[in-house]
Amino acid sequence: MPNLYTPHAMVIREIIPETPDTTTFRLQFKDAEVARAFTFRAGQFAEYSVFGEGECTFCIASSPTRMEYIECSFKQYGRVTTALRRLNVGDIIGLRGPYGNFFPLEEMEGKNIVFIAGGIGLAPVRCVIWNVLDLRDRFKEITIIYGARSVDDLVYKRELKEWADRPDVKTIVTVDPGGETADWKGEIGFVPTIVEKAGLRGTDTVAIVCGPPIMIKYTMPVLTAQGFADKDIITTLENRMKCGVGKCGRCNIGSVYVCKDGPVFTYAQLKELPDEF
Amino acid sequence: MPEVAAIAKDLLERGVVKAVIGYAAAGPNRTRPFIARTAEQANALVFNRHALNNLAVFLTRRRKPVAGPVAVVAKGCDVRALIMLMQEQQVRREDVHIIGVTCGGVASSMGTPWSVETAAPKCAHCRFHTPHLYDSLAEGTEEVGPLPDRSGERIKELEALPPDERFAFWAEQFSRCIRCYACREVCPICSCEQCVADKNQPQWIDRSPTSRGNFAWNLVRAFHLAGRCIGCNECERACPADIPLSLLNRKLAMTALEEFHYIAGTDPAAPTLVGTYDKTDRQDYIA
Amino acid sequence: MTPPGKRYRIGPGQLAAFASALIADGYVVIAESPDGKGFTALKDGSAVAPDTERPPTALSMKDIVFPRAEPVFLYRKTLDDVQVIDPPSPPRGVVTFGVRPCDAASIQTLSKVFDWDYHDELFDTRAERTIVIGTLCRFTDDRCFCTSVGLSPSSTKGSDLFLLPLDDGGWILQIVTDKGSRFVARCLSAFSETDETGEDLVKRYPGPAVRFDPDRIRSWIPANFDHPLWPSLAETCLGCGQCAFACPVCHCFDLIDEADSFQHGRRMKIWDACQFPLFTKHASGHNPRDTQVKRYRQRVSHKFFIYPERFGEILCTGCGRCSRGCGVGIDIAEIVEQIEKTAVAESVARER
Numbered sequence: 011m012p013n014l015y016t017p018h019a020m021v022i023r024e025i026i027p028e029t030p031d032t033t034t035f036r037l038q039f040k041d042a043e044v045a046r047a048f049t050f051r052a053g054q055f056a057e058y059s060v061f062g063e064g065e066c067t068f069c070i071a072s073s074p075t076r077m078e079y080i081e082c083s084f085k086q087y088g089r090v091t092t093a094l095r096r097l098n099v100g101d102i103i104g105l106r107g108p109y110g111n112f113f114p115l116e117e118m119e120g121k122n123i124v125f126i127a128g129g130i131g132l133a134p135v136r137c138v139i140w141n142v143l144d145l146r147d148r149f150k151e152i153t154i155i156y157g158a159r160s161v162d163d164l165v166y167k168r169e170l171k172e173w174a175d176r177p178d179v180k181t182i183v184t185v186d187p188g189g190e191t192a193d194w195k196g197e198i199g200f201v202p203t204i205v206e207k208a209g210l211r212g213t214d215t216v217a218i219v220c221g222p223p224i225m226i227k228y229t230m231p232v233l234t235a236q237g238f239a240d241k242d243i244i245t246t247l248e249n250r251m252k253c254g255v256g257k258c259g260r261c262n263i264g265s266v267y268v269c270k271d272g273p274v275f276t277y278a279q280l281k282e283l284p285d286e287f
Numbered sequence: 288m289p290e291v292a293a294i295a296k297d298l299l300e301r302g303v304v305k306a307v308i309g310y311a312a313a314g315p316n317r318t319r320p321f322i323a324r325t326a327e328q329a330n331a332l333v334f335n336r337h338a339l340n341n342l343a344v345f346l347t348r349r350r351k352p353v354a355g356p357v358a359v360v361a362k363g364c365d366v367r368a369l370i371m372l373m374q375e376q377q378v379r380r381e382d383v384h385i386i387g388v389t390c391g392g393v394a395s396s397m398g399t400p401w402s403v404e405t406a407a408p409k410c411a412h413c414r415f416h417t418p419h420l421y422d423s424l425a426e427g428t429e430e431v432g433p434l435p436d437r438s439g440e441r442i443k444e445l446e447a448l449p450p451d452e453r454f455a456f457w458a459e460q461f462s463r464c465i466r467c468y469a470c471r472e473v474c475p476i477c478s479c480e481q482c483v484a485d486k487n488q489p490q491w492i493d494r495s496p497t498s499r500g501n502f503a504w505n506l507v508r509a510f511h512l513a514g515r516c517i518g519c520n521e522c523e524r525a526c527p528a529d530i531p532l533s534l535l536n537r538k539l540a541m542t543a544l545e546e547f548h549y550i551a552g553t554d555p556a557a558p559t560l561v562g563t564y565d566k567t568d569r570q571d572y573i574a
Numbered sequence: 575m576t577p578p579g580k581r582y583r584i585g586p587g588q589l590a591a592f593a594s595a596l597i598a599d600g601y602v603v604i605a606e607s608p609d610g611k612g613f614t615a616l617k618d619g620s621a622v623a624p625d626t627e628r629p630p631t632a633l634s635m636k637d638i639v640f641p642r643a644e645p646v647f648l649y650r651k652t653l654d655d656v657q658v659i660d661p662p663s664p665p666r667g668v669v670t671f672g673v674r675p676c677d678a679a680s681i682q683t684l685s686k687v688f689d690w691d692y693h694d695e696l697f698d699t700r701a702e703r704t705i706v707i708g709t710l711c712r713f714t715d716d717r718c719f720c721t722s723v724g725l726s727p728s729s730t731k732g733s734d735l736f737l738l739p740l741d742d743g744g745w746i747l748q749i750v751t752d753k754g755s756r757f758v759a760r761c762l763s764a765f766s767e768t769d770e771t772g773e774d775l776v777k778r779y780p781g782p783a784v785r786f787d788p789d790r791i792r793s794w795i796p797a798n799f800d801h802p803l804w805p806s807l808a809e810t811c812l813g814c815g816q817c818a819f820a821c822p823v824c825h826c827f828d829l830i831d832e833a834d835s836f837q838h839g840r841r842m843k844i845w846d847a848c849q850f851p852l853f854t855k856h857a858s859g860h861n862p863r864d865t866q867v868k869r870y871r872q873r874v875s876h877k878f879f880i881y882p883e884r885f886g887e888i889l890c891t892g893c894g895r896c897s898r899g900c901g902v903g904i905d906i907a908e909i910v911e912q913i914e915k916t917a918v919a920e921s922v923a924r925e926r
Binding site: 011012013014015016017019059060061062063064065066087088091100101102104223248249250252253255256257258259260261262263264265267270284285286287 | 646647649651654655656658660661662663664687688690691692693694695696699796799800825826827828829830831833836839841843846848853854855856857858860862863868872875876879880883884
């Protein structure tokens with residue numbers, strides 16, 4: 011009996027090592043018909059699986075404007091991500107999805123967009139960045155602020171360069187103090203500090219912020235001080251999930267299910283949630 | 288002899304301990320674990336034939352509810368668990384004030400009225416009616432005449448079966464396991480901070496409650512308790528599937544006694560059976 | 575088709591014959607096992623007469639619609655390909671006899687979450703293929719509280735057919751749903767229609783006294799997430815899964831892979847429990863519910879606030895299994911009573 015937990019077979023077309031512990035997979039549906047029917051919106055996530063090892067939840071890191079591939083980026087932590095890292099080009103993995111809500115792109119049109127990301131938090135942001143850049147004329151100024159612990163830990167390095175080279179995007183890349191190399195030409199400092207220095211203005215601007223909890227915690231007050239309204243700061247939550255569809259019972263924060271009501275939340279919504287994430 | 292509540296009250300009043308872990312009444316023929324932090328709360332502490340829980344479970348490193356010295360109410364069997372925990376460096380003798388209670392047997396399950404017929408099977412072969420290690424001794428229950436050793440008889444019956452029938456017996460028993468881990472959580476000796484059943488790199492034990500995983504889980508747990516289980520049978524009492532786990536554990540304890548003259552949880556200074564290497568260890572059972 | 579609401583008189587012995595006929599026709603007939611410890615598939619109908627004077631089984635009947643372990647797919651792997659194979663279809667024609675109202679109600683409650691936007695076909699199919707024959711419950715102990723959560727010993731919620739045991743050993747069979755009506759149509763000729771409502775019988779078994787009003791705690795929970803009451807409730811909870819696994823409506827599960835070899839394996843949907851410390855632990859090591867206090871708060875919240883908020887129903891049927899089976903004697907009704915007492919006292923204090 012086919013059922014909602016049955017994954018689609020995906021072929022690994024390319025493996026891109028991002029950092030010593032983070033990898034990007036470029037995937038294609040094995041079945042062309044499934045590929046044609048598959049649609050998603052920026053911010054949604056999927057359940058990726060290695061057969062015999064299990065499933066893991068990541069966002070879809072590629073843009074819905076580029077449907078020839080589905081991409082995901084993951085950091086090696088547990089059993090499934092370890093197994094994923096052992097795979098080769100041509101191997102088959104499973105994918106279920108897309109699940110969850112998405113970034114309100116229509117509402118963001120006509121506004122300035124600030125992307126702020128830390129570490130692997132760039133994955134969900136990168137999906138929106140390409141989505142927005144592929145529809146560039148619908149948005150006003152675009153700023154990307156990205157930081158990682160060290161130069162080695164920066165993900166999507168070639169794309170960071172591509173964005174930096176574009177005249178229609180302001181790109182600031184930073185590494186934590188001590189994480190720089192001798193030839194590092196970017197900023198040195200924690201993301202909240204760099205955001206403060208960037209002198210952003212919250213009017214007519216939407217901020218998309220993803221990264222480790224500690225970065226989010228210290229970046230939010232900086233944005234508030236720069237005049238961003240809580241509803242204009244958007245982030246994603248990453249609770250542990252298994253089913254992805256509101257049934258298995260572990261991703262809820264109070265009565266909010268991250269897999270169904272999220273993973274995309276505004277800062278205003280986060281403030282309403284009990285402190286258990 | 289003073290009663291448990293009086294001793295607990297005194298200890299809390301004098302500030303000797305931060306809390307007393309004991310039993311409180313919980314309806315007809317029932318008690319439940321209760322943590323008294325004040326002398327007033329200590330009034331609720333009782334001891335009777337329905338004080339079934341082995342409260343040593345609250346003293347392991349992963350569970351201890353209160354930092355600093357605590358007192359615990361312990362029957363003879365529970366004291367053995369405390370000693371085992373001391374042997375395994377889970378509990379430091381100076382951190383725990385043992386309120387030993389004399390115990391002449393408890394009922395086999397909560398809610399069951401006490402009688403010789405309903406006595407817990409473990410009480411039939413108990414040698415520790417008065418705990419052999421304590422700081423205070425409280426008035427408990429009287430010893431009764433000999434109790435029928437039902438679990439001993441069942442072990443003999445099982446031993447007499449041909450191996451395939453014995454296997455079939457356990458296959459049927461383990462088929463009911465739902466992997467709720469009540470056995471592990473209620474066990475004072477299951478003190479591992481990460482259980483092998485919760486490890487997934489590698490996945491030693493299948494997690495699903497199907498025959499392969501259930502056999503692996505129940506047998507691994509039994510073997511891990513060999514020479515360590517002190518026979519409180521809390522695992523069997525907590526099991527919602529009524530799996531007779533005590534038969535496995537007692538069989539291994541009998542082997543420890545017969546082959547190695549070892550009784551778990553009798554001497555805090557004694558080396559552990561399986562955890563200690565000695566050059567004079569017997570080698571013949573390997574071949 | 576006989577409309578729901580009609581009643582039939584089943585003579586002594588006729589119920590066993592009915593069950594035997596079903597077994598002969600290939601139905602899987604499930605009832606409480608003779609020792610009363612669980613549910614079992616019967617080989618013949620003679621043991622079908624439900625004895626609802628006994629305490630309920632340790633585990634509920636949710637296993638029938640939401641098995642403790644079931645494959646969601648099988649796979650076959652070669653070096654360069656993977657074939658995903660659908661799991662076997664659940665059995666057709668399952669009939670459960672003697673289901674107490676606190677158990678029967680669970681299927682409807684569970685279907686709310688298993689059909690929440692995305693349909694869990696495995697659950698749906700099992701539920702669709704199961705006929706629930708509810709039975710008046712004649713047992714009450716100090717752990718029962720069905721009457722506090724909107725049920726009673728004679729509630730027909732979740733039952734397709736409902737049986738009332740008569741003193742002569744016979745039964746009144748009430749048709750509750752269209753599904754029950756279609757199912758029973760084939761054998762109604764053996765039974766005579768009756769006007770008896772069994773009202774006196776129902777009155778004889780009012781069930782436990784009402785212990786709390788769940789509406790009073792529903793709004794208290796979200797407003798008091800950090801209330802000092804929480805750490806004092808269930809502080810001896812050891813974090814096993816007995817309560818969740820015994821519960822008729824706890825539905826948390828995990829999806830895990832089990833390989834038999836490199837080539838063969840399956841993904842399994844297995845029961846999981848919010849009291850397990852690993853339940854919400856991220857791969858990074860971060861755990862939003864890192865203490866037993868938080869996990870117990872989740873358990874109570876899910877049952878009496880979150881589920882009612884999202885699905886309009888309390889996630890509890892008052893069967894008392896969790897309390898009866900708890901190794902440390904935690905009684906959920908008592909916990910709810912304590913919360914209610916606090917909520918009422920605080921609202922009185924506010925009004926002053």
